[in-house]
């Protein structure tokens with residue numbers, strides 16, 4: 001909104017990708033653990049035909065300011081089109097450039113799974129029709145509990161599955177500081193998810 005770029009780290013493949021994965025962090029700028037967790041996934045070993053996009057800071061202005069909302073004062077995880085509500089979702093669904101940009105990335109990449117990283121509620125959830133094996137793999141790898149059937153009106157993770165039809169996961173990291181142990185735990189969770197794709 002203030003002109004800061006939303007950066008996506010892209011792990012390309014030669015030819016056609018067999019599996020495509022998108023991971024988004026920094027959705028709420030006052031959640032400092034998710035950008036380092038997402039950045040740390042960049043060198044997780046995986047087969048060469050898996051294509052990955054990592055967005056450590058969906059809300060760069062909020063991260064800079066330390067605010068939950070973006071520079072317009074809109075909570076980006078209420079601004080997506082699924083279940084959007086006027087009382088907390090901003091002026092309209094997808095009114096914000098950050099939600100539009102990330103939705104475009106998901107639509108264009110057609111991911112086998114999109115992963116949305118928040119804090120600090122301490123659970124892993126597969127959204128909607130997303131296989132339970134996804135949440136179970138990440139939860140086991142990271143040492144966090146599973147929470148079934150989470151929904152969030154206006155939420156990116158909910159829009160991804162319920163509107164987009166793509167598998168979607170919500171990661172709620174446990175705590176407020178991105179300790180090396182926490183980052184390593186979520187690397188393990190991500191690796192366990194990737195292992196499901198063979």
Ligand SMILES: [Zn+2]
Nearest residue numbers: 028031118119
């Ligand atoms: Zn959040």
